[in-house]
Amino acid sequence: MEEATFLTRFAKKVTIVHRRDVFRASKVMYERAANHEKIEIKTFKNVISWLSDENGLTGAVLEDSRDGSKENINCTGAFIAIGHKPITKFLDGQLEMDSSGYILHKENTMTSKEGVFAAGDVVDTRYRQAITAAGMGCQAAIDAEKWLESQH
Template structure:
Protein backbone atom coordinates (compact mmCIF):
# COMPACT_ATOMS: atom_id res chain seq x y z
CA UNK A 1 0.00 0.00 0.00
CA UNK A 2 1.16 3.51 -0.83
CA UNK A 3 1.11 6.20 1.84
CA UNK A 4 0.45 9.05 -0.62
CA UNK A 5 -0.26 8.92 -4.34
CA UNK A 6 -0.08 12.03 -6.52
CA UNK A 7 -1.89 12.02 -9.86
CA UNK A 8 -0.30 14.48 -12.28
CA UNK A 9 3.16 15.89 -12.95
CA UNK A 10 2.64 19.59 -13.59
CA UNK A 11 3.98 22.30 -11.27
CA UNK A 12 1.32 21.46 -8.66
CA UNK A 13 1.89 17.71 -8.57
CA UNK A 14 5.68 17.93 -8.60
CA UNK A 15 5.75 20.59 -5.87
CA UNK A 16 3.46 18.42 -3.74
CA UNK A 17 5.80 15.48 -4.38
CA UNK A 18 8.87 17.50 -3.34
CA UNK A 19 7.31 18.52 -0.04
CA UNK A 20 5.88 15.07 0.66
CA UNK A 21 9.18 13.36 -0.15
CA UNK A 22 11.13 15.73 2.11
CA UNK A 23 8.72 14.77 4.90
CA UNK A 24 9.60 11.10 4.34
CA UNK A 25 6.14 10.29 2.96
CA UNK A 26 7.68 8.45 -0.04
CA UNK A 27 5.03 9.61 -2.53
CA UNK A 28 4.16 7.72 -5.68
CA UNK A 29 3.50 10.01 -8.66
CA UNK A 30 1.39 8.77 -11.56
CA UNK A 31 2.53 10.33 -14.84
CA UNK A 32 -0.08 10.72 -17.53
CA UNK A 33 0.32 10.82 -21.29
CA UNK A 34 1.92 14.28 -21.11
CA UNK A 35 4.35 14.28 -18.15
CA UNK A 36 5.10 17.80 -17.01
CA UNK A 37 1.72 19.26 -17.90
CA UNK A 38 1.10 22.28 -20.10
CA UNK A 39 4.55 23.77 -19.49
CA UNK A 40 6.13 21.04 -21.58
CA UNK A 41 4.44 22.60 -24.62
CA UNK A 42 5.62 26.09 -23.70
CA UNK A 43 8.82 27.63 -24.99
CA UNK A 44 10.39 30.28 -22.74
CA UNK A 45 8.96 30.90 -19.27
CA UNK A 46 9.89 34.37 -18.00
CA UNK A 47 7.47 34.81 -15.09
CA UNK A 48 8.51 31.94 -12.82
CA UNK A 49 10.49 33.42 -9.89
CA UNK A 50 14.18 32.59 -9.66
CA UNK A 51 15.04 32.65 -13.35
CA UNK A 52 15.98 36.23 -14.29
CA UNK A 53 16.91 35.20 -17.84
CA UNK A 54 13.89 32.94 -18.21
CA UNK A 55 13.84 29.16 -18.62
CA UNK A 56 12.38 26.80 -21.18
CA UNK A 57 9.16 25.14 -20.01
CA UNK A 58 10.34 21.53 -20.51
CA UNK A 59 13.61 22.30 -18.69
CA UNK A 60 11.76 23.78 -15.71
CA UNK A 61 9.53 20.73 -15.39
CA UNK A 62 12.48 18.34 -15.80
CA UNK A 63 14.32 20.16 -13.00
CA UNK A 64 11.28 19.89 -10.72
CA UNK A 65 11.01 16.18 -11.48
CA UNK A 66 14.68 15.60 -10.66
CA UNK A 67 14.23 17.51 -7.41
CA UNK A 68 11.28 15.31 -6.43
CA UNK A 69 13.26 12.16 -7.30
CA UNK A 70 16.22 13.35 -5.27
CA UNK A 71 14.15 13.27 -2.08
CA UNK A 72 12.65 9.83 -2.69
CA UNK A 73 9.65 10.26 -4.99
CA UNK A 74 8.92 7.31 -7.25
CA UNK A 75 7.24 7.73 -10.63
CA UNK A 76 4.93 5.42 -12.51
CA UNK A 77 3.94 5.95 -16.14
CA UNK A 78 0.31 5.29 -16.95
CA UNK A 79 -3.16 6.69 -17.37
CA UNK A 80 -5.59 6.74 -14.45
CA UNK A 81 -8.86 5.32 -15.75
CA UNK A 82 -10.86 5.68 -12.55
CA UNK A 83 -10.63 5.88 -8.76
CA UNK A 84 -12.65 4.44 -5.91
CA UNK A 85 -12.89 6.95 -3.07
CA UNK A 86 -15.82 5.30 -1.31
CA UNK A 87 -13.61 4.04 1.52
CA UNK A 88 -10.00 4.04 2.64
CA UNK A 89 -7.60 2.83 1.51
CA UNK A 90 -8.49 4.56 -1.74
CA UNK A 91 -8.10 2.68 -5.00
CA UNK A 92 -6.47 4.12 -8.11
CA UNK A 93 -6.80 2.14 -11.34
CA UNK A 94 -3.86 2.66 -13.69
CA UNK A 95 -4.36 0.61 -16.81
CA UNK A 96 -5.01 -2.93 -15.57
CA UNK A 97 -3.29 -2.28 -12.24
CA UNK A 98 -4.97 -1.40 -8.96
CA UNK A 99 -3.08 0.78 -6.49
CA UNK A 100 -4.17 1.25 -2.87
CA UNK A 101 -3.22 4.44 -1.10
CA UNK A 102 -3.81 6.02 2.31
CA UNK A 103 -4.11 9.53 0.86
CA UNK A 104 -4.48 11.00 -2.59
CA UNK A 105 -3.40 14.29 -4.20
CA UNK A 106 -5.12 15.16 -7.48
CA UNK A 107 -3.23 17.55 -9.76
CA UNK A 108 -4.41 16.56 -13.21
CA UNK A 109 -4.72 20.14 -14.48
CA UNK A 110 -6.99 21.57 -17.14
CA UNK A 111 -6.72 21.84 -20.89
CA UNK A 112 -7.47 24.94 -22.89
CA UNK A 113 -10.33 24.35 -25.28
CA UNK A 114 -9.00 24.63 -28.81
CA UNK A 115 -10.73 25.39 -32.09
CA UNK A 116 -9.73 22.14 -33.75
CA UNK A 117 -8.73 23.77 -37.04
CA UNK A 118 -5.72 23.08 -39.30
CA UNK A 119 -2.48 24.75 -38.26
CA UNK A 120 -3.59 25.33 -34.68
CA UNK A 121 -1.96 22.56 -32.65
CA UNK A 122 1.39 22.74 -34.40
CA UNK A 123 1.48 26.50 -33.76
CA UNK A 124 0.96 26.30 -30.00
CA UNK A 125 3.88 28.15 -28.42
CA UNK A 126 4.89 29.52 -31.83
CA UNK A 127 2.33 32.24 -32.36
CA UNK A 128 -0.78 30.55 -31.00
CA UNK A 129 -1.46 30.74 -27.26
CA UNK A 130 -4.27 30.15 -24.78
CA UNK A 131 -2.82 32.38 -22.05
CA UNK A 132 -2.46 36.13 -22.47
CA UNK A 133 -0.92 36.53 -19.01
CA UNK A 134 1.75 33.98 -19.90
CA UNK A 135 2.62 35.09 -23.41
CA UNK A 136 1.36 38.63 -23.98
CA UNK A 137 4.76 40.14 -23.18
CA UNK A 138 6.30 38.48 -26.25
CA UNK A 139 3.99 40.38 -28.62
CA UNK A 140 4.95 43.96 -27.92
CA UNK A 141 3.87 46.29 -30.75
CA UNK A 142 2.38 43.36 -32.70
CA UNK A 143 -1.04 42.80 -34.27
CA UNK A 144 -2.99 40.14 -32.39
CA UNK A 145 -6.25 38.23 -32.67
CA UNK A 146 -8.33 36.97 -29.74
CA UNK A 147 -10.84 34.25 -30.60
CA UNK A 148 -13.88 34.07 -28.34
CA UNK A 149 -16.90 36.03 -27.22
CA UNK A 150 -17.15 35.49 -23.48
CA UNK A 151 -15.76 37.28 -20.44
CA UNK A 152 -12.43 35.48 -20.79
CA UNK A 153 -12.01 36.75 -24.34
CA UNK A 154 -12.81 40.33 -23.31
CA UNK A 155 -10.39 40.08 -20.40
CA UNK A 156 -7.64 38.64 -22.59
CA UNK A 157 -8.16 41.25 -25.31
CA UNK A 158 -8.09 44.12 -22.84
CA UNK A 159 -4.95 42.75 -21.17
CA UNK A 160 -3.16 42.30 -24.49
CA UNK A 161 -3.64 45.97 -25.40
CA UNK A 162 -0.91 46.71 -22.86
CA UNK A 163 1.58 45.21 -25.32
CA UNK A 164 0.03 44.92 -28.78
CA UNK A 165 -0.40 47.71 -31.29
CA UNK A 166 -3.82 46.31 -32.19
CA UNK A 167 -6.07 43.51 -30.92
CA UNK A 168 -8.96 42.16 -33.00
CA UNK A 169 -11.66 40.05 -31.35
CA UNK A 170 -12.93 37.25 -33.58
CA UNK A 171 -16.30 35.70 -32.75
CA UNK A 172 -18.53 33.36 -34.72
CA UNK A 173 -21.72 35.23 -33.84
CA UNK A 174 -22.81 38.84 -34.23
CA UNK A 175 -23.45 39.13 -30.49
CA UNK A 176 -20.99 38.54 -27.66
CA UNK A 177 -21.65 36.24 -24.70
CA UNK A 178 -19.61 38.39 -22.34
CA UNK A 179 -21.23 40.32 -19.53
CA UNK A 180 -22.32 43.87 -20.32
CA UNK A 181 -19.62 45.48 -18.19
CA UNK A 182 -16.85 43.43 -19.83
CA UNK A 183 -18.17 44.25 -23.30
CA UNK A 184 -18.33 47.95 -22.54
CA UNK A 185 -14.80 47.96 -21.18
CA UNK A 186 -13.51 46.29 -24.34
CA UNK A 187 -15.50 48.50 -26.72
CA UNK A 188 -14.17 51.62 -25.05
CA UNK A 189 -10.59 50.50 -25.69
CA UNK A 190 -9.33 52.19 -28.86
CA UNK A 191 -6.84 49.40 -29.55
CA UNK A 192 -9.55 46.72 -29.78
CA UNK A 193 -11.13 46.04 -33.19
CA UNK A 194 -13.93 43.61 -34.02
CA UNK A 195 -14.40 40.77 -36.50
CA UNK A 196 -17.82 39.36 -35.62
CA UNK A 197 -19.86 36.77 -37.51
CA UNK A 198 -16.68 35.04 -38.59
CA UNK A 199 -15.86 31.36 -38.12
CA UNK A 200 -12.16 30.42 -37.79
CA UNK A 201 -11.17 28.03 -40.57
CA UNK A 202 -7.38 27.70 -40.47
CA UNK A 203 -4.29 29.15 -38.81
CA UNK A 204 -2.20 30.58 -41.64
CA UNK A 205 1.55 30.14 -41.27
CA UNK A 206 4.75 30.74 -43.16
CA UNK A 207 8.37 29.75 -42.46
CA UNK A 208 8.62 32.56 -39.88
CA UNK A 209 5.55 31.53 -37.88
CA UNK A 210 1.92 32.62 -37.66
CA UNK A 211 0.79 34.96 -40.42
CA UNK A 212 -2.91 35.21 -39.65
CA UNK A 213 -6.24 33.43 -39.35
CA UNK A 214 -8.43 32.33 -42.24
CA UNK A 215 -12.09 32.93 -41.37
CA UNK A 216 -15.44 32.44 -43.07
CA UNK A 217 -17.88 35.33 -43.06
CA UNK A 218 -21.24 34.02 -41.84
CA UNK A 219 -23.17 36.67 -43.77
CA UNK A 220 -21.51 36.36 -47.17
CA UNK A 221 -20.00 32.87 -47.00
CA UNK A 222 -16.73 34.29 -48.27
CA UNK A 223 -13.36 33.44 -46.73
CA UNK A 224 -10.73 36.01 -45.83
CA UNK A 225 -7.43 36.12 -43.98
CA UNK A 226 -7.14 38.30 -40.90
CA UNK A 227 -3.45 39.13 -40.75
CA UNK A 228 -1.82 38.91 -37.32
CA UNK A 229 1.46 38.12 -35.58
CA UNK A 230 -0.22 36.07 -32.87
CA UNK A 231 -3.52 34.35 -32.11
CA UNK A 232 -4.93 33.90 -28.60
CA UNK A 233 -7.63 31.27 -28.12
CA UNK A 234 -10.05 32.28 -25.35
CA UNK A 235 -12.95 29.85 -25.49
CA UNK A 236 -12.53 28.34 -22.04
CA UNK A 237 -10.77 25.47 -20.28
CA UNK A 238 -11.79 21.91 -19.45
CA UNK A 239 -10.48 20.42 -16.20
CA UNK A 240 -9.19 16.86 -16.45
CA UNK A 241 -11.71 15.35 -14.07
CA UNK A 242 -13.64 12.81 -16.14
CA UNK A 243 -12.12 9.96 -14.13
CA UNK A 244 -13.53 11.50 -10.91
CA UNK A 245 -17.17 11.43 -11.95
CA UNK A 246 -19.36 10.35 -9.03
CA UNK A 247 -16.38 10.23 -6.67
CA UNK A 248 -15.76 13.87 -5.69
CA UNK A 249 -17.81 17.04 -5.57
CA UNK A 250 -17.21 19.06 -8.75
CA UNK A 251 -18.56 22.46 -9.71
CA UNK A 252 -20.73 23.14 -12.74
CA UNK A 253 -17.69 23.39 -15.02
CA UNK A 254 -16.11 20.19 -13.74
CA UNK A 255 -13.47 21.72 -11.46
CA UNK A 256 -12.81 19.97 -8.14
CA UNK A 257 -14.39 21.90 -5.29
CA UNK A 258 -12.12 22.49 -2.30
CA UNK A 259 -12.70 23.95 1.13
CA UNK A 260 -11.84 27.67 0.87
CA UNK A 261 -8.28 28.41 1.91
CA UNK A 262 -7.27 24.73 1.71
CA UNK A 263 -6.87 21.92 -0.80
CA UNK A 264 -9.32 19.64 1.03
CA UNK A 265 -11.94 18.06 -1.21
CA UNK A 266 -15.34 16.62 -0.30
CA UNK A 267 -13.63 13.32 0.64
CA UNK A 268 -11.33 13.40 3.70
CA UNK A 269 -7.85 12.29 2.71
CA UNK A 270 -8.20 13.48 -0.88
CA UNK A 271 -6.64 16.80 -1.85
CA UNK A 272 -6.68 18.80 -5.09
CA UNK A 273 -4.18 21.38 -6.30
CA UNK A 274 -3.28 23.29 -9.43
CA UNK A 275 -5.51 24.06 -12.39
CA UNK A 276 -7.84 21.13 -11.68
CA UNK A 277 -9.34 23.23 -8.88
CA UNK A 278 -8.44 26.73 -10.09
CA UNK A 279 -10.61 28.27 -12.84
CA UNK A 280 -9.27 31.78 -12.14
CA UNK A 281 -5.48 32.14 -12.04
CA UNK A 282 -4.12 29.13 -13.96
CA UNK A 283 -0.45 30.09 -13.56
CA UNK A 284 2.55 27.84 -12.96
CA UNK A 285 3.46 29.70 -9.78
CA UNK A 286 -0.05 29.55 -8.28
CA UNK A 287 -0.22 25.86 -9.18
CA UNK A 288 3.10 25.23 -7.44
CA UNK A 289 1.91 27.15 -4.38
CA UNK A 290 -1.25 25.07 -4.14
CA UNK A 291 0.89 21.94 -4.53
CA UNK A 292 2.77 22.95 -1.40
CA UNK A 293 -0.57 23.50 0.36
CA UNK A 294 -1.80 20.06 -0.70
CA UNK A 295 1.34 18.38 0.68
CA UNK A 296 1.00 20.15 4.03
CA UNK A 297 -2.73 19.41 4.24
CA UNK A 298 -1.98 15.78 3.40
CA UNK A 299 0.76 15.47 6.02
CA UNK A 300 -1.52 16.85 8.74
CA UNK A 301 -4.31 14.52 7.72
CA UNK A 302 -2.08 11.45 7.89
CA UNK A 303 -0.68 12.51 11.27
CA UNK A 304 -4.20 12.58 12.70
CA UNK A 305 -5.51 9.59 10.78
CA UNK A 306 -2.97 6.81 11.04
CA UNK A 307 -3.64 3.74 8.91
CA UNK A 308 -4.20 1.53 11.96
CA UNK A 309 -6.83 3.93 13.29
CA UNK A 310 -9.06 4.02 10.26
CA UNK A 311 -8.53 0.40 9.19
CA UNK A 312 -9.89 -0.74 12.56
CA UNK A 313 -12.95 1.44 12.13
CA UNK A 314 -13.94 -0.09 8.78
Protein backbone atom coordinates in the same frame (compact mmCIF):
# COMPACT_ATOMS: atom_id res chain seq x y z
CA MET B 1 -11.92 41.64 -23.36
CA GLU B 2 -9.38 42.19 -20.62
CA GLU B 3 -6.57 40.37 -22.44
CA ALA B 4 -7.39 42.06 -25.76
CA THR B 5 -7.28 45.49 -24.13
CA PHE B 6 -3.98 44.58 -22.45
CA LEU B 7 -2.49 43.49 -25.81
CA THR B 8 -3.09 46.93 -27.31
CA ARG B 9 -0.07 48.11 -25.30
CA PHE B 10 2.17 45.97 -27.48
CA ALA B 11 0.31 45.39 -30.76
CA LYS B 12 -0.49 47.79 -33.58
CA LYS B 13 -3.88 46.17 -33.94
CA VAL B 14 -5.86 43.54 -32.04
CA THR B 15 -8.65 41.55 -33.70
CA ILE B 16 -11.12 39.71 -31.48
CA VAL B 17 -12.73 36.79 -33.29
CA HIS B 18 -15.91 35.43 -31.74
CA ARG B 19 -18.37 32.80 -32.96
CA ARG B 20 -21.45 34.67 -31.72
CA ASP B 21 -22.42 38.32 -31.30
CA VAL B 22 -23.02 38.03 -27.57
CA PHE B 23 -20.19 38.26 -25.05
CA ARG B 24 -20.05 37.00 -21.48
CA ALA B 25 -17.65 39.77 -20.46
CA SER B 26 -18.94 42.48 -18.15
CA LYS B 27 -20.53 45.43 -19.95
CA VAL B 28 -17.78 47.79 -18.85
CA MET B 29 -14.99 45.47 -20.10
CA TYR B 30 -16.81 44.90 -23.38
CA GLU B 31 -17.28 48.64 -23.95
CA ARG B 32 -13.67 49.39 -23.11
CA ALA B 33 -12.55 46.91 -25.78
CA ALA B 34 -15.24 47.74 -28.34
CA ASN B 35 -14.45 51.47 -28.16
CA HIS B 36 -10.68 51.01 -28.30
CA GLU B 37 -9.18 52.45 -31.48
CA LYS B 38 -6.76 49.51 -31.89
CA ILE B 39 -9.39 46.78 -31.42
CA GLU B 40 -11.59 45.32 -34.12
CA ILE B 41 -14.26 42.80 -33.12
CA LYS B 42 -15.31 40.20 -35.68
CA THR B 43 -18.51 38.45 -34.65
CA PHE B 44 -20.09 35.27 -36.06
CA LYS B 45 -16.62 34.09 -37.11
CA ASN B 46 -14.68 30.90 -36.42
CA VAL B 47 -10.97 30.46 -37.07
CA ILE B 48 -10.81 27.47 -39.40
CA SER B 49 -7.09 27.54 -40.22
CA TRP B 50 -3.89 29.42 -39.54
CA LEU B 51 -1.66 30.87 -42.25
CA SER B 52 2.11 30.91 -41.99
CA ASP B 53 5.35 31.29 -43.91
CA GLU B 54 8.93 30.35 -43.04
CA ASN B 55 9.02 33.14 -40.42
CA GLY B 56 5.92 32.02 -38.55
CA LEU B 57 2.27 33.05 -38.30
CA THR B 58 0.99 35.44 -40.96
CA GLY B 59 -2.78 35.25 -40.60
CA ALA B 60 -5.95 33.24 -40.12
CA VAL B 61 -8.84 32.08 -42.24
CA LEU B 62 -12.19 32.97 -40.71
CA GLU B 63 -15.50 31.36 -41.59
CA ASP B 64 -18.81 33.13 -41.03
CA SER B 65 -21.03 30.90 -38.88
CA ARG B 66 -24.19 32.21 -40.62
CA ASP B 67 -23.44 31.77 -44.33
CA GLY B 68 -20.12 29.89 -44.44
CA SER B 69 -18.32 32.71 -46.27
CA LYS B 70 -14.59 32.93 -45.67
CA GLU B 71 -12.15 35.77 -45.22
CA ASN B 72 -8.43 36.02 -44.47
CA ILE B 73 -7.05 38.31 -41.80
CA ASN B 74 -3.40 39.21 -41.22
CA CYS B 75 -1.82 38.64 -37.83
CA THR B 76 1.57 37.75 -36.43
CA GLY B 77 0.35 36.50 -33.07
CA ALA B 78 -2.68 34.61 -31.79
CA PHE B 79 -3.97 34.22 -28.24
CA ILE B 80 -6.69 31.71 -27.60
CA ALA B 81 -9.10 32.66 -24.82
CA ILE B 82 -12.15 30.47 -24.79
CA GLY B 83 -13.17 30.44 -21.18
CA HIS B 84 -12.32 28.43 -18.10
CA LYS B 85 -12.92 24.72 -18.01
CA PRO B 86 -11.24 22.56 -15.37
CA ILE B 87 -9.61 19.47 -16.91
CA THR B 88 -11.20 16.96 -14.55
CA LYS B 89 -13.07 14.68 -16.95
CA PHE B 90 -10.71 11.82 -16.11
CA LEU B 91 -12.01 11.99 -12.52
CA ASP B 92 -15.66 11.55 -13.50
CA GLY B 93 -17.37 9.12 -11.15
CA GLN B 94 -14.37 9.08 -8.80
CA LEU B 95 -14.55 12.44 -7.04
CA GLU B 96 -17.53 14.66 -6.32
CA MET B 97 -17.61 17.69 -8.59
CA ASP B 98 -19.99 20.53 -9.30
CA SER B 99 -21.89 20.76 -12.58
CA SER B 100 -18.99 22.67 -14.22
CA GLY B 101 -16.41 20.03 -13.31
CA TYR B 102 -14.80 21.80 -10.34
CA ILE B 103 -13.72 19.29 -7.67
CA LEU B 104 -15.55 19.73 -4.37
CA HIS B 105 -13.76 19.72 -1.02
CA LYS B 106 -15.33 17.62 1.72
CA GLU B 107 -13.16 18.67 4.64
CA ASN B 108 -10.42 21.30 4.28
CA THR B 109 -8.66 20.26 1.05
CA MET B 110 -9.74 16.60 1.17
CA THR B 111 -12.07 15.55 -1.61
CA SER B 112 -15.02 13.16 -1.39
CA LYS B 113 -12.50 10.30 -1.58
CA GLU B 114 -10.59 9.82 1.64
CA GLY B 115 -6.87 10.40 1.17
CA VAL B 116 -7.29 12.33 -2.08
CA PHE B 117 -6.62 16.07 -1.85
CA ALA B 118 -7.23 18.76 -4.45
CA ALA B 119 -5.85 22.28 -4.84
CA GLY B 120 -5.64 25.13 -7.31
CA ASP B 121 -7.65 25.93 -10.40
CA VAL B 122 -9.48 22.58 -10.40
CA VAL B 123 -11.31 23.58 -7.21
CA ASP B 124 -11.25 27.35 -7.40
CA THR B 125 -14.26 28.88 -9.14
CA ARG B 126 -13.34 32.44 -8.18
CA TYR B 127 -9.68 33.50 -7.88
CA ARG B 128 -7.69 31.12 -10.16
CA GLN B 129 -4.37 32.84 -9.59
CA ALA B 130 -0.88 31.38 -9.32
CA ILE B 131 -0.45 32.55 -5.74
CA THR B 132 -3.82 31.24 -4.55
CA ALA B 133 -3.18 27.90 -6.28
CA ALA B 134 0.27 27.65 -4.69
CA GLY B 135 -1.14 28.57 -1.28
CA MET B 136 -3.84 25.95 -1.57
CA GLY B 137 -1.20 23.45 -2.73
CA CYS B 138 0.57 24.09 0.56
CA GLN B 139 -2.69 23.58 2.47
CA ALA B 140 -3.26 20.30 0.63
CA ALA B 141 0.28 19.12 1.42
CA ILE B 142 -0.24 19.85 5.14
CA ASP B 143 -3.65 18.15 5.11
CA ALA B 144 -2.17 15.12 3.31
CA GLU B 145 0.65 14.86 5.84
CA LYS B 146 -1.75 15.12 8.78
CA TRP B 147 -4.06 12.56 7.24
CA LEU B 148 -1.18 10.14 6.65
CA GLU B 149 -0.03 10.57 10.26
CA SER B 150 -3.56 9.84 11.50
CA GLN B 151 -3.51 6.51 9.66
CA HIS B 152 -0.83 5.05 11.98
